[in-house]
Amino acid sequence: MSEDASLAKKIRKAAQLIMYQHHRLPGVKGYELRKYIGRDFMKIVSLLQRKLDDLGLEVKIVYADGLEHPNPTEEELEQARFYVISKAPLQMGDASLSGWRIDTLAVFAATVAYLTSKQGRAPRRDVEELLQEKFPDWKIDQDLNRFIRRGYLDEDQNCVLFIGWRTRVEIDRKRLLDMIAGSSTDKGEPESGSKI
Amino acid sequence: MANRRWRGLPQQGRSEEYYEELARIINLCQSISTKSDDPFLVDIPQKLTILKRLLPKWKLIDDLLMDAEAIRELSLMVKLQSDWVKRRASGLFIDPFLVEVKIKLLSKEALAYSVLSSWHPLVAMDQLTPERLEGALDYWNSILPLSQRVKEEAADQTASDRTVDIAELVRLRFISERTFNEDIRQIRSRLVESAKDGPIDYWKFVLAPTYEETVMNAYRLSFLVSKGLANLIINPIEETILVEPADGVENRRGGRSVVISISYEKWMSMIKETERA
Numbered sequence: 506m507s508e509d510a511s512l513a514k515k516i517r518k519a520a521q522l523i524m525y526q527h528h529r530l531p532g533v534k535g536y537e538l539r540k541y542i543g544r545d546f547m548k549i550v551s552l553l554q555r556k557l558d559d560l561g562l563e564v565k566i567v568y569a570d571g572l573e574h575p576n577p578t579e580e581e582l583e584q585a586r587f588y589v590i591s592k593a594p595l596q597m598g599d600a601s602l603s604g605w606r607i608d609t610l611a612v613f614a615a616t617v618a619y620l621t622s623k624q625g626r627a628p629r630r631d632v633e634e635l636l637q638e639k640f641p642d643w644k645i646d647q648d649l650n651r652f653i654r655r656g657y658l659d660e661d662q663n664c665v666l667f668i669g670w671r672t673r674v675e676i677d678r679k680r681l682l683d684m685i686a687g688s689s690t691d692k693g694e695p696e697s698g699s700k701i
Numbered sequence: 702m703a704n705r706r707w708r709g710l711p712q713q714g715r716s717e718e719y720y721e722e723l724a725r726i727i728n729l730c731q732s733i734s735t736k737s738d739d740p741f742l743v744d745i746p747q748k749l750t751i752l753k754r755l756l757p758k759w760k761l762i763d764d765l766l767m768d769a770e771a772i773r774e775l776s777l778m779v780k781l782q783s784d785w786v787k788r789r790a791s792g793l794f795i796d797p798f799l800v801e802v803k804i805k806l807l808s809k810e811a812l813a814y815s816v817l818s819s820w821h822p823l824v825a826m827d828q829l830t831p832e833r834l835e836g837a838l839d840y841w842n843s844i845l846p847l848s849q850r851v852k853e854e855a856a857d858q859t860a861s862d863r864t865v866d867i868a869e870l871v872r873l874r875f876i877s878e879r880t881f882n883e884d885i886r887q888i889r890s891r892l893v894e895s896a897k898d899g900p901i902d903y904w905k906f907v908l909a910p911t912y913e914e915t916v917m918n919a920y921r922l923s924f925l926v927s928k929g930l931a932n933l934i935i936n937p938i939e940e941t942i943l944v945e946p947a948d949g950v951e952n953r954r955g956g957r958s959v960v961i962s963i964s965y966e967k968w969m970s971m972i973k974e975t976e977r978a
Contacts, residue, residue, distance in 0.1 A: 572787055
């Protein structure tokens with residue numbers, strides 16, 4: 506097999522691994538990519554990224570600690586999870602695509618921004634108190650439970666809410682905070698992961 | 702343990718102020734951890750000095766456990782301080798109070814717009830392989846109508862797991878003794894014929910075109926083995942099971958039980974292998 510054919514095969518395999526849903530969660534861990542593609546899996550992921558560019562998609566790497574790693578070590582990459590996300594954010598006209606009403610989106614924005622400002626975790630009671638300024642109790646409860654079910658939030662047995670895996674993947678939290686705090690720029694960069 | 706509060710002060714006759722100091726340290730750490738407040742509010746060296754000063758006063762195991770919990774909480778604070786610094790460096794740090802005020806001031810539409818502008822939807826695909834689809838079709842074809850399944854499940858509720866012997870099957874008129882004896886004779890003749898050149902593979906011998914017939918063959922063969930009319934030769938290393946006819950001397954003593962499971966999936970895969978061959 507020529508080198509080009511071998512590379513093309515590896516790129517296809519990487520796309521399958523990252524985009525197909527395995528068990529319950531989408532995405533794939535770095536060590537799984539290394540197992541199936543080889544030690545040079547980051548080179549293959551970069552080549553896949555070039556192909557995804559044309560489709561308006563990109564590979565996002567979410568590290569185990571949820572923080573950005575400009576120069577990740579091999580171990581950090583192996584423990585990170587790789588996803589494919591849409592390169593451009595949703596527009597206001599796309600709001601219906603999310604399947605959520607405007608007020609649910611507002612609850613989501615407020616909750617994620619508040620939790621992010623509180624180091625990613627806060628008692629559910631505090632979040633509910635904040636939201637009660639604008640929303641009825643029944644809606645807050647319904648929406649928070651919906652976010653937990655869909656992986657956007659997590660809750661432990663002590664009723665403490667956390668940022669969920671899906672928020673880490675899909676939401677550019679730095680940009681969200683910038684926009685809410687009134688210092689938005691159009692060059693928002695991702696915060697809890699890296700894009701290739 | 703993580704959220705336990707040391708409210709009450711134990712042990713009569715012991716100085717309560719020592720316990721109060723310890724309880725204050727534990728409660729402060731837990732409160733900061735739960736509310737995600739600034740962990741640098743805790744002066745770790747000062748708290749450690751207090752613990753060091755109090756240590757000689759502890760005599761009971763409960764005292765020492767409380768002291769250990771205080772140490773644990775302080776070490777968690779050190780970790781939170783480390784995370785706090787990392788977070789500030791990552792550019793995610795913002796004053797929580799400012800965020801809270803802004804959330805209260807912004808309209809619902811503005812909040813919705815802010816999250817939409819930051820939302821990069823995940824792209825993932827569900828997959829259905831031809832093998833999985835085939836399995837689903839087999840399942841659909843073999844599954845009984847719901848009305849029958851409900852009846853069977855209701856009947857199962859009163860039944861318990863137990864072994865049913867031949868005599869009982871005959872008594873229940875599930876099989877007739879004459880038919881069963883005839884079946885046994887037939888399968889022994891087939892075994893003798895098939896194994897005239899030496900022991901044959903167990904699965905080849907019991908495999909039949911239908912799952913039910915395969916299970917019945919295995920059942921009849923197990924009866925032959927129990928009666929001493931057939932021998933099983935099991936090689937655990939190569940994972941093979943061979944069967945050969947025996948001289949017919951029944952040997953009930955010193956025997957051992959062998960469990961051979963025949964699942965529907967295993968039968969399906971064997972049938973496919975046979976068809977391919």
